[in-house]
Amino acid sequence: MNLHKSLPAACLLLTLLGGCNGSGSNVKIEAVDSTEMRALKPPGELPEAEKKRYHDAIESFIQRTGFLRNFSGGILIAKNGVPVYEHYQGFRDFKTRDSLTAETPLQIASTSKPFTAAAVLQLVERGKVGLNDSVSRYFPGFPYPVTVRMLLNHRSGLPNYLYYMDKDKRWDRKKLATNEDIVNTLLTWNVPRSYRPDVHFSYCNTNYVLLASIVEKVTGEKFPAYMKKNFFDRFGMTHTYVKTVNDATFNQSYNRGNAPWILDFSDGPYGDKNVYSTPQDLLKWDQAWYQGLVLGKAMADSAATPNSNERPSMHNYGLGWRLLKAPKDKQVIYHNGHWHGFNSAFARLTHEQGTVIILSNKFNPAVYPFARALYNAFGNYDGKQQEGEE
Numbered sequence: 278m279n280l281h282k283s284l285p286a287a288c289l290l291l292t293l294l295g296g297c298n299g300s301g302s303n304v305k306i307e308a309v310d311s312t313e314m315r316a317l318k319p320p321g322e323l324p325e326a327e328k329k330r331y332h333d334a335i336e337s338f339i340q341r342t343g344f345l346r347n348f349s350g351g352i353l354i355a356k357n358g359v360p361v362y363e364h365y366q367g368f369r370d371f372k373t374r375d376s377l378t379a380e381t382p383l384q385i386a387s388t389s390k391p392f393t394a395a396a397v398l399q400l401v402e403r404g405k406v407g408l409n410d411s412v413s414r415y416f417p418g419f420p421y422p423v424t425v426r427m428l429l430n431h432r433s434g435l436p437n438y439l440y441y442m443d444k445d446k447r448w449d450r451k452k453l454a455t456n457e458d459i460v461n462t463l464l465t466w467n468v469p470r471s472y473r474p475d476v477h478f479s480y481c482n483t484n485y486v487l488l489a490s491i492v493e494k495v496t497g498e499k500f501p502a503y504m505k506k507n508f509f510d511r512f513g514m515t516h517t518y519v520k521t522v523n524d525a526t527f528n529q530s531y532n533r534g535n536a537p538w539i540l541d542f543s544d545g546p547y548g549d550k551n552v553y554s555t556p557q558d559l560l561k562w563d564q565a566w567y568q569g570l571v572l573g574k575a576m577a578d579s580a581a582t583p584n585s586n587e588r589p590s591m592h593n594y595g596l597g598w599r600l601l602k603a604p605k606d607k608q609v610i611y612h613n614g615h616w617h618g619f620n621s622a623f624a625r626l627t628h629e630q631g632t633v634i635i636l637s638n639k640f641n642p643a644v645y646p647f648a649r650a651l652y653n654a655f656g657n658y659d660g661k662q663q664e665g666e667e
Contacts, residue, residue: 280338280653317512317565320358321630331361335654339364344647349377349531350620350637353556354651357630358564363556367639369528371535382516382553383528383636385621386614387667389519389552392504392562393485394429394580394597395571396492399507401425402576405495412487415494418464423474425491428484429596430584434474435483439543441468453522453545456490456500459483478585478594480667482549489548500547512565514558520551527553530618531639538617550616556634563625563632581610603628603658613645615667622648631655 335354339345349367353360369375400406408426413419427433438459442448447466448458462468463483471479489500496503501519509517520527522545529537544551565571572580583593583600591602601609611624618640624633633651635644652658
């Protein structure tokens with residue numbers, strides 16, 4: 278384990294961030310009954326001595342960095358599906374001082390996108406959606422020449438609803454928008470596209486709102502219910518759900534001063550965000566990929582294949598996943614997230630079957646370089662990571 282080598286760089290980043298000391302129809306498709314599908318198997322075995330070595334090295338590193346000083350959230354590091362380090366601290370509600378526990382669901386922000394992509398890719402495997410289908414197949418009159426694949430890999434050139442709706446007086450920023458509202462603005466507002474489709478990668482939340490809406494169009498089910506039946510229930514993710522505008526009870530996020538983040542119109546849509554989960558549930562999600570329960574091998578490999586190769590880079594994006602090329606041709610399959618005061622990091626180090634999960638409900642951009650430094654618990658993963666990357 279080379280965690281000590283990553284300490285100076287990680288500590289510098291944490292210091293700078295204030296955290297270191299030293300088919301287009303409405304035909305309903307029934308979800309496959311979970312009892313008819315292979316169940317998630319228990320995690321693999323890990324000798325106690327090896328588990329202790331990982332735990333002690335990670336514990337020592339975390340203490341040296343001082344990361345926990347201003348942290349509210351959960352950390353789970355696993356090897357072969359077995360947790361080797363797990364820690365929860367802070368508050369679910371800073372006003373009532375209710376403790377945050379392993380069972381506290383927090384919004385995972387853009388770490389929701391791999392779930393949305395998996396739902397779409399499952400429908401592709403079943404022949405219900407085509408990667409090269411035009412979006413207009415699902416939304417007649419859609420004015421942008423964009424395909425499903427371009428939504429998945431962020432090469433659509435679509436305008437980002439977070440920006441154009443924020444500036445347009447046709448929408449009340451205090452009113453929560455729905456996915457249907459986003460689709461309607463794209464159909465009727467004549468918003469200029471950001472660039473010509475499929476020219477380059479440009480991260481855009483509009484893409485994943487549309488993908489969730491396509492799932493609803495094709496299946497005839499609301500996206501939250503579809504995700505619950507096809508993923509969360511199947512994998513035993515009992516504390517995971519998709520939040521909607523009708524959900525009055527949910528865990529909020531907080532700013533550095535412990536004040537709750539005020540919601541606005543952009544908190545309504547799902548697909549791009551609004552999955553609430555826990556580190557333990559996300560470990561089950563990670564293991565479901567290893568066990569072939571999410572997608573078939575060919576489709577899973579496609580999801581983790583770089584889609585934007587205009588210029589050489591160690592960073593790339595597949596179909597719903599960010600990709601990091603590490604030394605010795607190792608690949609990290611990951612997706613971070615940031616929404617209001619929520620910060621999330623979820624990484625799958627497939628070469629060693631290592632998993633790094635950090636969820637926070639109090640604004641803390643140090644989560645990202647810290648998660649990146651923790652990769653080194655499993656080998657040499659040193660390299661540059663863009664701070665705050667979603």
